[in-house]
Amino acid sequence: MPASLSTEDIEQKLDLLLDVEFSFLKTRHHAETLAALPSEKQHYLLVWIDRIASTNIQLAYQFIDQAVAVLDEMDKNTVEDWALYAMDTYDQAGLHKALAVIRDVDYFIRLNHERTYGASYEDQASVLLHFVHGLSGRQLKIDQSNLGQDLAWTDTETIYLPSLIAKLDSCHDNFLLYKITVTFLWAQVRFGTFRAPLQQILEHHDEAENVQQLFHTLESIRLEACIQRELPGLYRDILRIKTHLSINKDNSVLSDLIDQLEQPQCTSQISLELALTNLQHLQSCQSLYYQGMIKPEQVYQTMMDRIDKEKALIKISLADLEEELNKNKSKPGKLDARFTKSEEEDIERTSIEITLDDQPISVPENIRTLSKSILLDLDDIPAEYLEAAGPGEYDPELFKPKEEDPDDVWKGTYHEEGAFLYNEWDYRRQHYRKNWCAMREKSVTPVYDSFVSDTLNKYSGLIKHLRKTFEAMRDENRVLKRQTDGEEVDIDALVEALTDSCDGSEMTDRLYTRMHKSERNIAVVIMVDMSGSTKGWINNAERESLILLCEALETLDDRYAIYGFSGVARKRCELYTIKTFDEPYNSEIKARISGIQPKDYTRMGFAIRHLSKLLNEIDARTRILITISDGKPDDYDNYRGEYGIEDTRRALIEARRDGIHPYCITIDERARDYLPHMYGPAAFTVLDDVQQLPLKVSDIYRRLTI
């Protein structure tokens, strides 16, 4: 138990932590309050003041004020969550919002309660996505709805959900509410709520809002009946949840309609007609939470776009299919394919059999998916859809998703759009800064010059040697002799054993040969420093070593990828793709290596995190991440010294936790001071001379993987 601190001691510490010399904050009063606390609490708070002050001094100053007051009411975990939440808010929304979090502790406690008992979109999204994919029909996406929007809705392609549901008392029930909401919106698509011409009527109706509301109410009754038939288990949950939601629902006026709406043959058109005819004497009820809301305009827009697109797509796909059939056909001459839909219909109307010249054919997956989706919109596939597209009728390019140029984002104002976001470790805060780095993958402009051939000439002897040594590492099937068990009899061993037994000595049981397969199964990513400091001979040496390594690696079956990293500050982290795992080593790749240019600064954390993610997606027994670097991490905004080293170390720990072996080759002579801390004692090589780099890299790789 550390000793209790006096007011003076505390004031001195606070002055230091809060940088009073420059910030001119008055700490005397706070020191007095802190001094009155028992020593354990004093130290606890001082640690947290230090951690917060590393983010912002004002924030820490305010924290002292509030923390002393709430320390008795809140348990330590909550205090810590509160402090971290304030720092996250500072990162994302600035000081003003962060100070509000510190001041309004009660709000945080309420929020925290919701977070504890509520279900958050973030946690449940992937389960819900799988769930909705499992339900039949179009593969809907799910997404978080805009901030402040509490109700869920769908545009028939994406289901938008609130970020947190905390209407009920337990985590499980709140999740259930998510699930029911998702199912309900899925049902809108599946059971054709939007097939009714709602939008057209709303445009010209005087009481548009009431019509929409009443239609929603009636549709909800119809859909619940559909869900009851389709998913009885879920319907039981709905009934249970309804009692908890406890909204006073007076259905008596509707009761005449309910019977009609609950019939299996009832459609959304009927709901709409009923809504229109009964508009005057029916009050629409307040819809239940899970029923979300409908946004006819968005739905209409999405539907129109999709219907046009899918019509074109199915015709193009059928044309492709026809071509395919023509190719495989034995008879010469063009086959004139006539696609029709089969007369036999699925009772549930979720799919339609497509026939070719009245013969059922197995259609490719994409056509089947398309026809399902069209069926959901139109409840039928019109005959014209099934005429294969003629040549030039549609330009397939128009329907391909557009690829965005990573450089374009700099023209806009919102720099994080389309970027990968990565956390960064703040060692002073002892916590991650969430989504701190915005990273983009960029390409290296290939340079077709003589660099590669010069390198190959310069090192021709070495390359020959490397190839030979690498060839020796290839996996081969070797026959192991004298095994206790195996495929074949080892005749030599048998003869010896028989002589032994005639001799009276003991006979060995190692009489078989066995084929031994040695599999390497290695995936490696080489991460090259492209910071400005590599300019000149280091960059040359890096490029030369990459060429040599690639030449050597080509003799092995190891999968490898090469990426360069650089960046300016956290919003502009850049990863340069030189070779992905899937690309073969060819002249394009050689030209890219030749085109590696020194860029900006050395921020390493994001690169390690991103490449670890790539490596994890590869199915290999051994995964290696090799960094070729010329110095310690260093970037514009505070990413230098201990901060950079600690973040890199943290990223490497994360990588190792995922089963990746990181290794570093560096030419920084002072690297021995920090590399052991980052990479561990045996996972790096320091080269004293840049010229050695090309000679050594392949050799190090060989030793690493042998």
Added chain:
Amino acid sequence: MNAHTLKAEEYFIKDEPFYQAVGDEIAVFEAAYNQKLPVLLKGPTGCGKTRFMEYMAWRLKRPLITVSCHDDLTASDLVGRYLISGGETVWVDGPLARSVRTGAICYLDEIVEARKDTMVVIHPLADDRRVLPMEKLGEVLAASSEFCLSVSYNPGYQSVLKDLKQSTRQRFVALEFDYPDAELEARIIAKEADIDLELAGKLVKFAHMTRNLKGSGLEEGASTRLLVHAARLIHDGISPVTACHCAIAQALTDDSEMLTAIDELSSSLF
């Protein structure tokens, strides 16, 4: 306790296995058998390929020798090898040689799993020569007219390494199997597990949900075999949700989020 050993070639199927034909596969197989053509069964796991083979073996009254191929299966595992017995080497036929000798139906299950060099030993057997060269004996074994070779393979595995070579696949008459349509599948399950048709229909619906997930998180949807397993558990008094969890969800994936999603699907349905 009435397990007893049988020689492979004595394994006749005595009772008619339950097999529900989907198309004309029985007639095609019989024609191929009469014409001494080898047969390739394609289809996802658990859709009835092996059951079909048992049924055909029963129908044709031939013994069925099944070899489940694995990636260490060598040519000598199929053809045969010398063993040592009492200081001398003794030749022992492998299952393929045995079935050629005795005129049995040899069924190589999941042929793509076998090593590449193993697959070529079936080539001379699978064309009009119908012989099995046994290099180590210096003999050539000519097949009798009753012998039949059939192999199965699952084209669903999209791995390049697990693809059947053209030189192999172009020797076979191919029969494509898929999960039967919903109504038929429900009837099969109801019969196999002795449960009522309505429950079987729900199980099939659940299977379709998991099949919707194929490609977006699951490698394969629930097979008919898994449905039968679940149905049998239900028949013995396990609740449907638990049965689906144990017999289907857990068998399909280890991913915890996917498991949760599948469980949510089954609890919505039952």
